[in-house]
Amino acid sequence: MSLLELQRDFRDWLAEASEAAAERLGEPARAGLAVYQNNYRASLLACLSDTFERVRLWLGDDRFLTIAAAHIDVTPPHGWTLDAYAQGFPETLRLLFVDEPVVAELGWLDLALSEAFVAPDADPVNPQSLGTIDWDNAVLRLSPTLATTPFATNAGAIWSALAAGGLRPSSEPLAQPVTMIVWRKDLVSCFRTAAPGEAKAVELARCGDSFGRICAGLIEELGEERGIGAAGTILGRWISDGLIVDLA
Amino acid sequence: MPVPTFGLGLRKPHYGDFLEATKPVAVDFVEVISENFMVAGGRPRQILREVRERHPIALHGVSMSIGSADGVDRDYLARLRALADEIDPLFVSDHLCWTRIGGFNSHDLLPLPYTEEALNVVCANIAIAQEVLGRPMLVENPSSYVAFADAPMTEWQFLDAMCTRTGCRLLLDVNNIHVSAANHGFDPLDYLAGIPADRVAQIHLAGHSQGRDLLIDTHDKPVPPVVWALYERAVALVGPVATMIERDDDVPPLGDLLEELDIARAIARLETRRAA
Secondary structure, three states: OOHHHHHHHHHHHHOOOOOHHHHHOOHHHHHHHHHHHHHHHHHHHHHHHOOOOHHHHHHHHHHHHHHHHHHHHHHHOOOOOHHHHHHHHHHHHHHHOOOOHHHHHHHHHHHHHHHHHHOOOOOOOOOHHOOOOOOOOOEEEEEEEEEEEEEEEEEHHHHHHHHHOOOOOOOOEEEEEEEEEEEEEEEEEEEEOOOOOOOHHHHHHHHHHEEEHHHHHHHHOOOOHHHHHHHHHHHHHHHHOOOEEOOO | OOOEEEEEEEEHHHHHHHHHHOOOOOOOOEEEEEEHHOOOOOOOOOOOOOHHHHHHEEEOOOOOOOOOOOOHHHHHHHHHHHHHHHHHOOEEEEEEOOEEEEEEEEEEEEOOOHHHHOOOOOOOHHHHEEEEEEOOOOEEOOOOOOOOOOOOOOEEEEEEHHHHHOOOEEEEEEEHHHHHHHHHHOOHHHHHHHOOOOHEEEEEEOOOEEEOOOOOOOOOOOOHHHHHHHHHHHHHHHHOEEEOOOOOOOOOOOHHHHOOOOOHHHHOOOOOHHHH
């Protein structure tokens, strides 16, 4: 057996518990193969359990472990770092909990906060340096830690309650979907619900549009009076949240 | 004669001890798991920079996969090089094992058959790694739970040939020798006698657990007497090299690990005197 064949058999044993692969690796290896498979599954389970702590609290340990084990059965790891294994789990939650969207939203929030924690560094602009900016033409570069997604439930409030260890609210659909914003301020991952028009503003800023064009986009979405007010609110919030890391 | 140095693996429960103490912790160096810090930014990189201001750091990896038949991951090596450039490590090490094949990454240290083919693969991969890293690597002997009966070389013969062909050095894990010896029925003293002693640059000490059929390298207990005894023999053989305690689970208060490190210091001092 070549080294490549041996390593493929080992992979098939770990990822699929292939009996044929185990037989080719030899009967004397059985006890050791069991140790390696246990290590493999334990490390993936620990990754999911650590990253999706609030999902685990929401579902309970037994339910979470059953779902995580099922995910591991069909999702082999590919990334250079074990942390990357967490990335596919929210999609599994979305597929498994079609009627409970709060579960996938909690999963997205757990993962986004974890990823923001180690996202690239970028110092926020100093508010005192903004006095002479030509805002109409200014292009705002947002923090590389920023992530957004629409939420249809009160998963944000549930996440906070679970994190605080207090009474957890029941899951409720929102009257209107909101956009959840995750980013890192200083060294701490944060989240909040986007202000009216903020999702649009983020989208335009990410496209490299000037602040003047962002204002125009907000006026188009919210009307003149609300759009202008929203632009000021959003800009102030971005500055205080440390979300603007460069101005050109 | 060189003076041995003594360090600890830096783990999360001790970040505060290392960063907030008014006096630096009494270690000569700390070792970190490279992958935990090969991230883009945030708190982990900041912690590493702060610790580096107080202590030399060794980078110890678990995912280089120098035994992969389909080669090493150059993106991984570039990330590791960037980290090494930033912190100027004492050593850059990984394991004699494979973790990855065909895009699948097991995130475990999987065993190699000690064949000429595997030796060629390992040596080619180490050569690439050393070229990208711009420095010689340290390669650690693994604990293993499977041995391949038709392999013509012992692990120590494999390590000897690997060091000769690549110029790499060894990170000798004394606990791993004991665990593998118990699991595969060889004499740990034969192992020590067979390794190229002059290539050993660092020693790991750790504890293990008894599994159902095999000893398991769990790093969740103090260094046991049998490993201390083997460490005595190892120090007598390889001389004064950097030694550290590796504890990954059930991590005790820092003081407990410093007490274990004092035992290592005492053994090394005794063996150094004997050698003199």
